[in-house]
Amino acid sequence: MAIFEILKYPNPVLRQISEPVTVFDQDLADLASDMAETMLAAPGAGLAAPQVGKPVRLIVIDNSSDEEDHGTRVLPLVNPEIVESDGSQIFEEGCLSVDELKANVSRANFIRVEAQDLEGRPIDLEFEGRRAVILQHEIDHLKGILFIDHLSLLKRTMYEKHVSKKLKKQEKEK
Ligand SMILES: [Zn+2]
DSSP: OOOOOOOOTTOGGGGSOOBOOOOOSHHHHHHHHHHHHHHHHTTOSEEEGGGGTOOBSEEEEEOOSSSTTTTSOEEEEEEEEEEEEEOOEEEEEEETTEEEEEEEEEEOSEEEEEEEOTTSOEEEEEEEHHHHHHHHHHHHHHTTOOGGGGSOHHHHHHHHHHHHHHHHHHHHHO
């Protein structure tokens, strides 16, 4: 078990399109379990493999039904695809790879996801409400999309300026 370093925006790996998983071996199981540990330690509600520098189609989500069993049911999903979506909801999102920003994003309220488990068996799941938001957010990561891409151009530009200023300052202090 190990905790990964979580890559932060604007790291270019976060913009890569992740490759489908084709080999369901111990390495994949180890990656999923290390990602679960990293997510829970952060703490976060979901984590996608590109966020830890591995651009493959694997996500883990905290599938607990409430705060009390937080982290007891981490669900890994391999090659997840949204095959159905319905309705809309606005939810305040943040991201372990996007520091110092939370913002409202509009997403589908219901989704059906086809994926595989760590052994390659097909799974078909439905998500609603907050969990549907987490799934859409994490699946976006596999396409190189961050939640800031869903914001207005003005908000996004303000955030990008803020980050580049911060990085320049850090550079100077070195
Ligand atoms: Zn994220």
